[in-house]
Amino acid sequence: MKPAPFVRHVPKTLDEALKILADVAPQDGRVLAGGQSLVPIMAFRLAKPAHLVDINEVVGLDKVISDGTTLTIGARVRHAAFHKSVVDNPLGQLLSAVVRHIAHYPIRMRGTFCGSLAHADPASEWCLVVATLDATLVAKSTRGERLIAAKDFFAGIMSTALAEDELLAEARLPLLASDVRFGFNEFNRRAGDFAMAASLVTYRLNAGKIAEARVGLGGAESFPRRIVEAEAALNGKTPGDTVFRAAAEAAAKAIDPLEDHQTNAEYRRDLVRAVVRRALEQSA
């Protein structure tokens, strides 16, 4: 239960961090941000990185900035930063509603938004948020900067489009229209546990009918994504129980469910049906 030896690098600037990462990435170098996922994995020796680039002392990575259309979240912004709304926009309320479901208070003090994205656990709430809202992720390396759409970012269980020498420098989330309605629901067996299924939904009302519906689903497949079949079941309809149940059913049908020793496909579909419906009910 003790991590294997590693060399720790402590850059003070982003440029320095990228240079070190470029050097050590081929020798099994990893970025250390909050460490709330990486350190447990190292304790189990499932990961034995030879080098850690600790970005906790890099200046400027801890900022949350809104320019009126986009919320930019730096690489070292901790989960706890979202306990209170970070921006005067429904997005701020959405993020503070979701953050309460992420692990536990002491974990939220250290873990980071971008770290969760780079780790890409299928059950991660932030991964679900960026997938649902079509955020843009900014990867930086000594080779330059790359903008990656959330839908192209997640590649599988704990697998992303990031190259080994790239640092996820920031996440850019679109601010929401002032009349956006949202709902979030997550199922797990104990408070703070990994989600067995989670759904984030947003939509607007146009003359009483649902418009611009987004139905995001996490924890149920290898990575979170929007479920277009569920969105199609909502758009143009009047919000209500029948419509919500139809959308939840569409989502349950559309997925390729993760299975494990406790959860077979049928049970996972059941959970999906429940979380999508509950998220929609919360939004109404």
Place this chain on the structure above:
Amino acid sequence: MDITLTINGRDHAIAVEPRRTLADAIREDCGQTGTHIGCEHGICGACTIIVDGEPIRSCLMFAVQANGKKIRTVEGLANGDKLHPMQQAFMDHHGLQCGFCTPGFLMLAIGVLEREPNISDDGLLDVLSSNLCRCTGYQNIIKAVRAAAKDMRKE
């Protein structure tokens, strides 16, 4: 690596490998064994301490990352013979049985209440879900923390 851990106001100059967890350094290198280690992978919360005002799990932080930061552990709670209100509440409400999880619960509850003194009873329940008590004495722990929260608000 040579680092200095400042624990409850006292400096400890120690030499550690980068892989040394803060929890191990506090116990093994600084001799402050009040902080307990349960699972060593961030699940049980027994090793919760306060670093620069934030309740964190000391098994998920490396000692080198705490160099120069202000660390508070259970040893720093009492003032002489006078217990911290949270410790007193744990005694009064029988909030501990074997006592193994107690330092973690104390530091968690104090750390959160110092940051959010007006947190609701429901909020406290959610906070306390982060630590495990294998004696399953949760009801009395919740009672103790809610009582101490009232005391701490008065002070």
